[in-house]
Amino acid sequence: xxxxxxxxxxxxxxxxxxxxxxxxxxxxxxxxxxxxxxxxxxxxxxxxxxxxxxxxxxxxxxxxxxxxxxxxxxxxxxxxxxxxxxxxxxxxxxxxxxxxxxxxxxxxxxxxxxxxxxxxxxxxxxxxxxxxxxxxxxxxxxxxxxxxxxxxxxxxxxxxxxxxxxxxxxxxxxxxxxxxxxxxxx
Amino acid sequence: xxxxxxxxxxxxxxxxxxxxxxxxxxxxxxxxxxxxxxxxxxxxxxxxxxxxxxxxxxxxxxxxxxxxxxxxxxxxxxxxxxxxxxxxxxxxxxxxxxxxxxxxxxxxxxxxxxxxxxxxxxxxxxxxxxxxxxxxxxxxxxxxxxxxxxxxxxxxxxxxxxxxxxxxxxxxxxxxxxxxxxxxxxxxxxxxxxxxxxxxxxxxxxxxxxxxxxxxxxxxxxxxxxxxxxxxxxxxxxxxxxxxxxxxxxxxxxxxxxxxxxxxxxxxxxxxxxxxxxxxxxxxxxxxxxxxxxxxxxxxxxxxxxxxxxxxxxxxxxxxxxxxxxxxxxxxxxxxxxxxxxxxxxxxxxxxxxxxxxxxxxxxxxxxxxxxxxxxx
Numbered sequence: 001x002x003x004x005x006x007x008x009x010x011x012x013x014x015x016x017x018x019x020x021x022x023x024x025x026x027x028x029x030x031x032x033x034x035x036x037x038x039x040x041x042x043x044x045x046x047x048x049x050x051x052x053x054x055x056x057x058x059x060x061x062x063x064x065x066x067x068x069x070x071x072x073x074x075x076x077x078x079x080x081x082x083x084x085x086x087x088x089x090x091x092x093x094x095x096x097x098x099x100x101x102x103x104x105x106x107x108x109x110x111x112x113x114x115x116x117x118x119x120x121x122x123x124x125x126x127x128x129x130x131x132x133x134x135x136x137x138x139x140x141x142x143x144x145x146x147x148x149x150x151x152x153x154x155x156x157x158x159x160x161x162x163x164x165x166x167x168x169x170x171x172x173x174x175x176x177x178x179x180x181x182x183x184x185x186x
Numbered sequence: 187x188x189x190x191x192x193x194x195x196x197x198x199x200x201x202x203x204x205x206x207x208x209x210x211x212x213x214x215x216x217x218x219x220x221x222x223x224x225x226x227x228x229x230x231x232x233x234x235x236x237x238x239x240x241x242x243x244x245x246x247x248x249x250x251x252x253x254x255x256x257x258x259x260x261x262x263x264x265x266x267x268x269x270x271x272x273x274x275x276x277x278x279x280x281x282x283x284x285x286x287x288x289x290x291x292x293x294x295x296x297x298x299x300x301x302x303x304x305x306x307x308x309x310x311x312x313x314x315x316x317x318x319x320x321x322x323x324x325x326x327x328x329x330x331x332x333x334x335x336x337x338x339x340x341x342x343x344x345x346x347x348x349x350x351x352x353x354x355x356x357x358x359x360x361x362x363x364x365x366x367x368x369x370x371x372x373x374x375x376x377x378x379x380x381x382x383x384x385x386x387x388x389x390x391x392x393x394x395x396x397x398x399x400x401x402x403x404x405x406x407x408x409x410x411x412x413x414x415x416x417x418x419x420x421x422x423x424x425x426x427x428x429x430x431x432x433x434x435x436x437x438x439x440x441x442x443x444x445x446x447x448x449x450x451x452x453x454x455x456x457x458x459x460x461x462x463x464x465x466x467x468x469x470x471x472x473x474x475x476x477x478x479x480x481x482x483x484x485x486x487x488x489x490x491x492x493x494x495x496x497x498x499x500x501x502x503x504x505x506x507x508x509x510x511x512x513x514x515x516x517x518x519x520x521x522x523x524x525x526x527x528x529x530x531x532x533x534x535x536x537x538x539x540x541x542x543x544x545x546x547x548x549x550x551x552x553x554x555x556x557x558x559x560x561x562x563x
Contacts, residue, residue: 050430051497076411078499079525081510096497096510096525100408100422106429109497109508140411143533166238166562176246183250 024049027108030072037067045113053111058131061114065095065137073102074110077134080144082152084178090115091152091178093131095141116154124153124175125162133159151177204231209547211239217558221535221551225544233539235532241562248522252488253279256522258349263526263560265346267306269299270502271560272351274509275522277432277498279353282491282513285483291355292433293475297368298341298350299500300464300471304334304375305346306503307457310555314454315386317548318395323386330378333371340364353489355482365472376465379458387455396450400538400550403448412534414505414527415456415555420448426501438470450546453553457503488517504528504555528561 024047031044031052041060045053056064068074074097083092095112099105119127133156134141145156146165153175155162164171174181203226210220220236244263248256260275261268273295280287287295308327315323335345341360342348350357386392402412407420417424425442427435443459445452491513499508505527512521531554538550 053495075408078411078413078506078508078530079510079523081521081523081525083512083521094510096508100417100424106424109499111497138411139409140530140533143529147529164238165236166241168238176243181246183246 023047026104027052030108033072034064034067037071038064045111050107051109051111053113055113058114058116061112061134062132062137065112065134068097068110068112069137073105074099075101075138076140077138077144078109080141080148082148082154082177084118084152086118086179088115089118091118091129091154093148093154095134095138097138120180122153122175122178124149125155127153129153130155130157132157135159151175153178203227207544211236217556219558219561221539221547223539223544223547228543228545230539230542230544230547233536235535237529237532237558237561239562240559244563245522245524248519250518252517253283253353253491253519254485254489256519257352258347260522260524261347261349263524263563264306264502264504264557266309267302267503267557268346268348269295269302269350270306270500271507271524271526272349273299273432273500273502274498274507275511276351276353277500278496278509278511279491281496281498282494282511283353283485283489285354285485287355287433288480288483289434290359290476290479291481293471294341294356294360294481295351296434296438296471297468297475298338298348298356300468301334301338301341302348303464303503304461305331305338306557307461308334310457310503310552310557311382311454314552317552318392320386320389320392323382326378326382326385330375333375337364337368337371340367352482354485355480357482359481365475369469369472372465372468376462379461379465382458387458393451395546396454396549396553397447399450399546400453400542400553401447401449402453402534402538406537407448410533410537411530412505413530414501414503415460416453416531416534417505418443419445419452419456421446426499426506430499432498432500434471434474437474438467440467450549450553453555457555460503490515490517491519499525502527504557504560505530524563526560526563527555528557529563531556532561 027047031047034042043055045055078096078098081094092113092115097110116131117128131154145159148154149162150164150167204224207223207225209223211218218240222234222236223230224232247259261272264271308331312324312327339345342350402420404421407417407422423442423444427440428442441463443456445456493515495512497510499506507527508525510523511519514520534554
């Protein structure tokens, strides 16, 4: 009885594992286009149903973003997220890109991620934590990048308006979404 | 003296013609945000939105609490639409933890989130009406809103802050007679909503006031990355419920309302058409819903996600609402980002208000379907 049970389980679990390894076709073709164009400059971090993630170096992000807009029809950014990684001494910025104009892409959200160096004693705007702004390529990132600047201290070079957005004007502490800014009592 | 003040607190004098006007943050005409408007006579020459008056750091708080205890505070940015703001978070956590939601819970979620679309949109419509000087349009939606709130109270136990969605389903099942009461009240609500056209949307005074003000073209709506009713009023057919159906929206027949002109009138009409569509969705969901069954899967205490990340989005009352969760094998999320419709539509304000008359400011501002508390998070 127990032998037959295990054999059934094995046959049941096997095709599931194969399905997981088989990447979704549309997304795979799509990510292959990026790899064909940029080769080792772009790293495809994952390909899931409706979601692709591309990691690039900050020197290449303008080229990759222009390619995504002009050749692959992504036309707007849904959000810009900064994630702090103190152990790597880096801050990651993730752009979630979508498309309204291309009906094939209406389900897709492409994450374009890059990393900026992180300093332990930040001086937002005047230290090495800088990235090129994508505002000239995706106009919609304007307010998102302003939020990212004040919350994580990532200065976007080429952004026309690097002012505070949500925080008080006289905020003089660390950028609050960095991991070393602790909430009292927690 | 002004040189010592930090930027943003200074009031610069440009010349004798142009006057700086602060609208908000406590003035009810702007909600809880400040608009720094420069006017030349009656015309707005520039508008600088300054949100952040009600910034509460929801994203920072979420990094200190585990996946379950995040629920009550993550709905606070929009308490009128609390089911919709928790929806993408729950979908994301379910994908991270590998949970399968029971079929009945999926339908209950759809009904709850569509009812929340009523409570939010009717509240917004009341404010929009009173700011255009139409006080009947303030009273009627506020009164009719009670029907949706009563239904939600019956379903969840609370009038506004429901905390109803949990990863793996909903908190409790619908009461025994809920389906009959819901159907009856939705039918009545639909009849009431249709009378709004006579008094408000077909009213020549309202049309004269809002038509051709703050026109956003289709190209600009796409370029600025707007979302929700603002986008659909400009002629872009995009609704997450039909384009990327979540839960059981692919089994329901959802019609997307698209208007073409992109002016304040169309932007204020799209949410009303969406509410009428919600009536259809709720009726279909009540019909197809399994009559019994579990509504929640049991979770282990302090569940941990893997080394993964997930981006989920739903269509809320204000547009696409995305949640990006980064997990690093801990009971707490490493990073939670709320990508909210109000914040994405904020970029329209300087763009649309420039060149408008100051008197048209409330008509344009409120037609953006903007909720300051959600934008600030």
